[in-house]
Amino acid sequence: MKPTIYDVAKEANVSIATVSKVLNNTGRISEKTKNKVLAIMKDLKYQPSSVATALTGKKTFTIGVLVPDIANPFFAEVARALENNAREMGYSIILCSTDYQLEREHDYLDLLIKKQVDGIIIATEPKDVKKLKNLNDQNVPCVLFSIDHLALDSHVVTTDDIRGGYLAGRYLCQKGHRSFAIISEPRRASSRLRVEGFTKALADEGVNPANVRVIEAKSKIDEAKWAASQIFHLENRPTAVFATTDLIAAVFINEARKAGVSVPDDISIIGFDNTIHAEISDPGLTTIAQPIAKLASYTIEQLLDSIENPGMPANRIMLAPTLIERESVKNIHS
Numbered sequence: 001m002k003p004t005i006y007d008v009a010k011e012a013n014v015s016i017a018t019v020s021k022v023l024n025n026t027g028r029i030s031e032k033t034k035n036k037v038l039a040i041m042k043d044l045k046y047q048p049s050s051v052a053t054a055l056t057g058k059k060t061f062t063i064g065v066l067v068p069d070i071a072n073p074f075f076a077e078v079a080r081a082l083e084n085n086a087r088e089m090g091y092s093i094i095l096c097s098t099d100y101q102l103e104r105e106h107d108y109l110d111l112l113i114k115k116q117v118d119g120i121i122i123a124t125e126p127k128d129v130k131k132l133k134n135l136n137d138q139n140v141p142c143v144l145f146s147i148d149h150l151a152l153d154s155h156v157v158t159t160d161d162i163r164g165g166y167l168a169g170r171y172l173c174q175k176g177h178r179s180f181a182i183i184s185e186p187r188r189a190s191s192r193l194r195v196e197g198f199t200k201a202l203a204d205e206g207v208n209p210a211n212v213r214v215i216e217a218k219s220k221i222d223e224a225k226w227a228a229s230q231i232f233h234l235e236n237r238p239t240a241v242f243a244t245t246d247l248i249a250a251v252f253i254n255e256a257r258k259a260g261v262s263v264p265d266d267i268s269i270i271g272f273d274n275t276i277h278a279e280i281s282d283p284g285l286t287t288i289a290q291p292i293a294k295l296a297s298y299t300i301e302q303l304l305d306s307i308e309n310p311g312m313p314a315n316r317i318m319l320a321p322t323l324i325e326r327e328s329v330k331n332i333h334s
Contacts, residue, residue, distance in 0.1 A: 003044040011040045063093045063303065064112035066105070068124040070097040072219050072247055073275035074290070078123065078145070081296030089304060091118070100218065102127040113140065119303045121145050125188050126152070141306040143299050146190055146290075148316070155302040156316040157295055161190045164288040164321035165197025168242050168270050171286075171323055173205035176332030177240040177268065180207070183227045183252070184244045186216040191244040194272060194288075198242050213238065217248060224251035231267075232259050239332065240268040249285055250277035253328065264330035274324050284326030291319050 005023075009016045014037065021029055022037045040046075063086055067075040075097075083093050094115060096108035105127055112120055119141035126132050132152055135142050143155040172180065182198065185191035199209035213234065217227035224243075228251060231241060243249035249271030256263050263269060263283060271278055274289030298317050306312055 003046045005046075007044060008037065008041055008046050011044065012037045059118050059307070060116050061091050062115065062117045063091050063300075064108075064115070064117040064120040065093050065095050066108060066112075066120065066122050066124050067095065067097050068100050069219065070095065072245070073277050074219075074245065074247070074273045074292075075123065077275055077292055078296060081292050082121065082300060085296050085300040089300060091300075091304075098124050100124075106131060109135070113138070118307050119143070121299055121303060122147065122154075139310060141303055141310065143303045143306070145295070145299050148189065153314055155306060155314050156318075157299045157302060158190075158316075158318055159290045159295065159321050160318050161193035161321075162197035162200070164272060164290075165194035165199075165242075165244075166201045167197075167321065167323045168194075168272070168288055169198040169201025170205065171325075172240045172242070172268065172270060172329065173202065173207065175240075175268070175329055177238075178207055179211075179236070179238040180240050180242065181213040181215065181231050181234070181238040182242045182244070183215050183217055183224070183231075183248050185219055185248075194244045195242075219245040219247045221247075221251055224248040225255055228252045228255035229259075232256070232261060237267065240270070240329065243269060243271050246271040246273040246275045246277040246285060246287055249287070249328075250281050253281050253283070253285065264328050268329040270329055278324065278326065281326075281328070283328050286326045286329045287324050289322045289324045291321070294319055 005016055005019050009019045014033065018029060019037055022034050065079060065082055067079060070076055079095050086093050094112060094117060098104040098108060109131055120135065121143050123145040125147055126149060129149060136153060143157060144152065146158050148156050148158060182195055184195050199212065202209050215227045215230050217223035224247065241252065243252060249269050252269055253263050261267055271285050271287035274287045278285040278287045302315060
């Protein structure tokens with residue numbers, strides 16, 4: 001059975017108040033008594049409750065992180081980067097994957113509040129804005145990661161998705177492509193912005209965006225397979241595809257191989273994120289890189305600032321993406 005503060009007090013032959021003072025480093029206690037209590041805590045392997053600590057008005061040094069799908073390599077890499085940055089500052093994270101479900105979103109937010117986390121990082125498109133507004137009402141510091149919402153008065157750290165989409169569209173046009181399809185995540189703002197940038201680049205290059213086929217699929221293997229099949233069976237198959245995540249693009253390359261379609265000789269593809277999928281794909285995936293390390297660093301910095309200064313105004317930080325060229329796009333000019 002897990003030892004309690006009562007067990008420590010009994011073993012040390014002191015009051016519970018004395019143990020509490022040792023834990024919180026308050027009050028006047030002799031070094032002899034303090035060392036005795038600390039030694040017994042170590043022997044009993046006693047760990048103070050983070051909730052109990054929070055009730056005293058002190059920090060729990062924990063941060064909640066809400067992501068839509070931890071199986072997506074982008075969010076796995078983001079979680080690792082956030083954890084590394086948090087650890088450097090003496091914090092731990094509690095990672096919650098909603099799987100795009102409203103019920104899970106509610107349950108995890110309630111759980112994080114009960115755990116008395118010092119702040120929350122929201123990296124999933126909110127399905128219930130009112131629920132997130134309640135966090136502000138409860139004075140829970142929040143940072144929106146890779147998402148933005150005008151109704152939420154929170155810090156935002158994100159990538160310039162419109163710019164990223166534009167880079168992808170311009171690159172494909174410069175390689176001579178004029179026939180396109182897009183695989184885009186439904187109801188995700190970042191995906192819509194990437195498509196917006198992509199179609200703007202096509203228009204600037206003299207390509208009519210209205211002729212571009214847009215297929216919606218979540219960044220999940222089964223849906224990405226379905227989207228790839230839709231493109232392979234088009235009567236006038238495009239020469240190039242823009243996938244709004246690397247996972248979708250990597251699945252597309254794999255499905256093309258199964259269908260006897262050569263990438264990039266028969267069809268080219270460009271992704272978005274620059275995750276591990278982009279590096280291990282065969283051929284290597286040309287993609288738009290998000291600066292994950294910098295995004296994580298700024299996010300933790302913003303959250304800790306708002307924990308220390310609850311009244312500080314919300315900041316919006318947008319970082320620039322870059323294009324990483326590999327072998328998945330054919331140069332039609334040559």
